[in-house]
Ligand SMILES: Cc1ncc(C[n+]2csc(CCOP(=O)(O)OP(=O)(O)O)c2C)c(N)n1
């Protein structure tokens with residue numbers, strides 16, 4: 001039955017909207033360890049999950065949190081954790097385990113100033129490359145960035161959906177500003193939300209080959225305890241799940257891990273274009289900086305500067321095509337970031353035209369304001 | 381009897397897994413696996429309801445051979461994955477198999493917290509007093525003065541007593557046996573699985589290759605004799621003077637406390653949350 005009630009309006013901070021998004025996506029397990037500025041996610045999960053027969057647990061550290069999240073997912077329950085820089089570093093080992101075992105799960109990293117304990121209460125975007133390459137070895141991951149309370153809800157649902165569909169951990173990068181800003185969120189009715197669940201095997205258990213090749217590169221996933229007994233290991237494994245060192249099997253396995261993501265580029269790589277149609281100069285931004293950038297672009301337009309914004313929602317796999325299109329169209333682009341220039345490098349790598357790629361960076365724990373970006377735009 | 385004892389494992393081994401196994405001939409890991417299979421068979425559990433999770437090490441290779449839901453995790457972290465599995469699906473019987481380095485060096489923090497939390501898991505620690513897989517480096521259970529590949533001049537650190545540590549940390553069932561005392565091992569593994577709450581089974585074992593060779597016990601037989609001669613039944617230990625127990629280990633049940641486990645407690649949380 002369709003629900004025609006108007007969407008419920010709530011005043012929420014980013015961290016709370018992530019919880020709403022996760023619950024709407026079907027998350028029923030959360031394991032975490034307290035850390036500023038992500039703790040509200042744990043706190044709210046500890047209140048909400050038991051009401052929905054889900055489970056919240058505070059583990060002894062982030063290594064354990066990540067292990068528990070993967071375990072719960074292997075048992076068939078959608079699961080998530082949330083942390084910030086120091087905790088994110090501790091999660092990398094078991095995040096790699098999720099990559100190699102193709103276990104869906106969502107990891108939220110509310111970025112703060114680093115390295116080390118850094119600036120615990122200040123915003124930053126210093127973990128972009130850690131999100132991409134933090135765990136050892138070649139591995140596919142999906143990294144999404146949120147810029148508003150609305151994003152926190154929508155993108156978290158996307159994160160779960162992509163994770164389930166591609167059997168890959170999805171990392172959400174938030175930052176201290178998005179996490180603690182309060183905005184109105186119009187909560188859509190449950191039946192208006194698209195929720196994707198992992199594909200379960202349809203063959204009888206005796207025919208189940210857990211990591212069998214197929215056209216999508218994503219094998220159906222059986223939950224533990226449902227008759228599809230098989231082996232799951234962090235070692236490179238053959239199609240049956242057993243360890244192998246054979247070069248051919250190793251290569252086939254690794255290539256499939258990447259191929260499944262490449263096949264999904266069309267829906268995984270999300271960007272948002274604002275006033276890009278006739279833009280001659282553009283800002284490429286993500287996270288809370290994209291909010292400032294949007295403001296700056298409006299200001300520029302008022303002064304008849306043909307400016308536009310390309311907001312990156314998907315950071316990795318890096319949305320090269322969308323970036324390339326913007327670069328070809330513009331005479332110069334600005335990449336403002338609250339780090340030393342982690343994405344500007346990716347933008348430069350994607351640049352095949354003679355567009356000028358300019359950086360604007362703050363690493364002092366302060367946000368980048370619309371005025372700062374506008375000032376740069378004027379000279380582009 | 382012997383016939384049945386040798387045939388039984390075949391009902392549980394994976395037939396699509398290529399053998400031989402990775403262990404050295406005479407390694408105690410196989411005996412522990414045999415005990416585990418007999419315990420499970422005696423209780424009469426279905427293969428589907430069993431999850432066997434392990435860490436990394438020679439001991440970590442146990443699960444791959446048996447036809448359960450098996451999971452070979454990261455070094456020291458088996459209990460964290462086991463925790464997620466059990467909470468997500470409490471109907472599963474989750475058994476974590478770990479080495480001594482696995483459980484008490486890199487995984488020491490997870491181990492004591494799992495015991496404190498008292499979630500209904502069974503932890504089996506194969507204590508061969510050495511890092512076997514990586515080539516005989518000293519572990520937190522290598523005895524003082526013994527030799528290891530990173531302690532050629534003798535180990536100057538003191539060993540943990542894993543079972544005693546588990547008791548102090550709050551595990552509801554704790555027992556120890558050895559690969560020489562396989563019958564007792566069968567029994568305590570079965571009890572551990574059946575008890576509610578966190579159960580710890582310590583299986584003293586032989587790594588004659590990495591530990592024995594460096595400490596004048598280079599064969600499985602000599603190490604078996606060592607296990608036989610150094611084990612004291614816990615019931616008898618009380619009567620012996622402390623000096624007689626110095627280089628010995630006790631075997632038997634160290635703790636058996638019936639208390640609500642984490643899942644029972646969490647069920648109460650769910651009820652309170654729904655009222656509130
Ligand atoms: C994070 C990490 N550090 C180190 C290792 C290397 N490593 C593999 S097994 C092992 C020790 C194994 O010893 P133990 O746990 O006692 O098990 P055993 O091999 O004796 O059964 C180590 C250090 C690893 N796999 N992961």
Ligand code: SF4
Nearest residue numbers: 403404407438512587
């Ligand atoms: S190295 Fe030691 S623990 Fe490992 S298989 Fe050989 S005997 Fe067993």
